[in-house]
Amino acid sequence: MLDKLPSLSETVRQYGLGANKRLGQHFLLDMNITDKIARLALPLEDCHVAEIGPGPGGLTRSLLKSGAAVVTVIEMDERFLPALKDIADVSDNRLSIIKGDALKVDIGTQLGTERPIKIAANLPYNVGTKMLINWLTADPLFWQQAVLMFQKEVAFRIVAGPGDPNYGRLAVLSQSVCECRLAFEVPASCFSPPPKVDSAVVVLDPLPADQRFPNLKRLGEITQAAFGQRRKMLRKSLKPVATKYGLSLEDWLGECGIEPTQRPEALEVEAFQKLCSSIPQAPA
Numbered sequence: 001m002l003d004k005l006p007s008l009s010e011t012v013r014q015y016g017l018g019a020n021k022r023l024g025q026h027f028l029l030d031m032n033i034t035d036k037i038a039r040l041a042l043p044l045e046d047c048h049v050a051e052i053g054p055g056p057g058g059l060t061r062s063l064l065k066s067g068a069a070v071v072t073v074i075e076m077d078e079r080f081l082p083a084l085k086d087i088a089d090v091s092d093n094r095l096s097i098i099k100g101d102a103l104k105v106d107i108g109t110q111l112g113t114e115r116p117i118k119i120a121a122n123l124p125y126n127v128g129t130k131m132l133i134n135w136l137t138a139d140p141l142f143w144q145q146a147v148l149m150f151q152k153e154v155a156f157r158i159v160a161g162p163g164d165p166n167y168g169r170l171a172v173l174s175q176s177v178c179e180c181r182l183a184f185e186v187p188a189s190c191f192s193p194p195p196k197v198d199s200a201v202v203v204l205d206p207l208p209a210d211q212r213f214p215n216l217k218r219l220g221e222i223t224q225a226a227f228g229q230r231r232k233m234l235r236k237s238l239k240p241v242a243t244k245y246g247l248s249l250e251d252w253l254g255e256c257g258i259e260p261t262q263r264p265e266a267l268e269v270e271a272f273q274k275l276c277s278s279i280p281q282a283p284a
Contacts, residue, residue: 048117122149176269215276
């Protein structure tokens with residue numbers, strides 16, 4: 001029945017759906033690409049998939065065709081609800097629709113624990129990073145895998161390693177929770193209207209629970225200080241953090257085996273974690 005739906009282009013014309021620049025909307029109407037994204041999330045037969053910002057429903061269709069047991073879409077733009085309802089009507093009750101702001105929706109609570117949860121989305125450029133941080137810091141971590149499209153610059157920042165000019169706070173936080181890999185790039189010409197930048201799809205697989213770094217808030221504080229002045233040596237950029245926690249900067253860095261003259265882009269993810277763990281916990 002899904003194959004009998006109008007094409008995405010016809011759906012956009014039928015409902016007069018124009019992209020809202022304020023919401024960072026760019027429609028991905030090429031089903032070959034949405035099918036490719038859905039395949040990255042396989043297997044889906046026993047999974048509940050959360051899709052953020054489905055728009056006219058291209059990726060939604062692909063997830064359902066790929067065998068997802070249940071798909072829940074979260075869409076804040078009510079203009080898309082009729083097109084999404086058309087998909088729901090032929091989905092054998094496998095599609096549910098939540099109208100709301102995904103930044104404010106507690107996905108873990110909404111989807112429950114009956115099935116493993118995966119997240120798949122072509123994320124709006126203006127809120128994609130914030131959504132990712134929210135999911136990385138969720139306690140407990142409610143999702144089993146995330147397949148996410150970002151603007152290419154952000155995708156590169158997630159998967160970058162030491163020495164890469166894209167390496168920074170987002171890489172350290174993401175890789176402290178997940179294995180992160182760049183799946184493929186998507187040219188701007190594949191979207192309607194075309195954005196000014198290309199996009200890329202990233203796959204995030206959470207590490208085993210005992211390998212995830214637990215204190216992302218403090219890790220974020222340290223990496224923000226370090227990469228906020230990335231051209232400066234750590235003895236300069238981390239001085240405010242040492243002062244805040246009453247530490248001798250030289251002793252703190254020395255205990256972690258880090259030279260004060262190093263710059264942040266040279267440090268492995270584990271080095272930042274060690275810096276974080278070596279700060280004494282506040283008394284209860």
